[in-house]
Amino acid sequence: MNAPVQSNQKAQLLQNTVEHxxxxxxxxxxxxxxxxxxxxxxxxxxxxxxxxxxxxxxKDCSPWLILAGSTSAGGCMHVYRDMVKFGMVDAVVATGASIVDMDFFEALGFKHYQAAGEVDDNVLRDNYIDRIYDTYIDEEELQACDHTILEIANRLEPRGYSSREFIWEMGKWLS
Missing domain, CATH: 1.10.12 (Lyase 2-enoyl-coa Hydratase; Chain  A, domain 2)
Known part of the structure; x- marks a missing residue:
């Protein structure tokens, strides 16, 4: 894999952050x-x-929030947070992409960006930028997120973990 190209073009493509x-x-x-x-x-x-x-x-109903992977990156992260905070949902079911590549990614201080119109995928690849529909994510930051997940996993006792247990460990690492 080639080293990422640092350019004004990348900075221009990643200039408008998604606001929640x-x-x-x-x-x-x-x-x-x-x-x-x-x-x-x-x-x-x-x-x-x-x-x-x-x-x-x-009172007999138990509302659940079911999340698709990309909706957090689209600007809904605070909506989900507040639904939990204010007791509007009893459970959250989310894909790994939503938990790791969206929520944990932003908890590490990284951002998602608004796509700047039609851009050739080769230009994005050359600049280490990934596309999620009309949203961009910096591949270098995504790799840093993945390395953090690896660091968390390497600290754990070798055994099988449920997704709930591993997400708990991610939260402990953040705090």
């Missing part, structure tokens, strides 16, 4: 309510909000 939305900073109910009068996904979004509210009100 803070759902506690505004009241989204009026816009969700207006979506009921729209169509396609807008109406579906309003219906989903209604269903989620019914689940929150039903």
């Amino acid at each position: 939305v803070d759902i506690t900073s505004f009241d989204a109910r009026p816009i969700i309510d207006s979506m009921r009068k729209m169509s396609f996904s807008s109406r579906d979004t309003a219906r989903a909000a209604d269903i989620f509210n019914m689940a929150l009100e039903d």
Whole structure:
């Protein structure tokens, strides 16, 4: 593998960080309510909000948050954090990509970046930049994240670990 190219081009491609939305900073109910009068996904979004509210009100219901790998990188990380913090979900089920390559990655101080339009994959590869849909991630930082995971694994007693146990160890390492 060739050494990464440090260039102004890489800096330009990674200049706009993804900002995570803070759902506690505004009241989204009026816009969700207006979506009921729209169509396609807008109406579906309003219906989903209604269903989620019914689940929150039903004491016999146990809402779970199921995450796809790339949604954290898209700016939803604080939404998920706050859903747990405020008791809106009882369990989180996430892919390894969401836990390691998104959440842990950012906990290490690294960022995800907004893609800058159409860029040839060869240009991205030459600059050690990975694409996640319309989001970029610095491959060198991703490798540093992977090396940190290796460091955590190497500190553990050799045996089988559940994903819950290993995630616990990742959290201990961060603290």
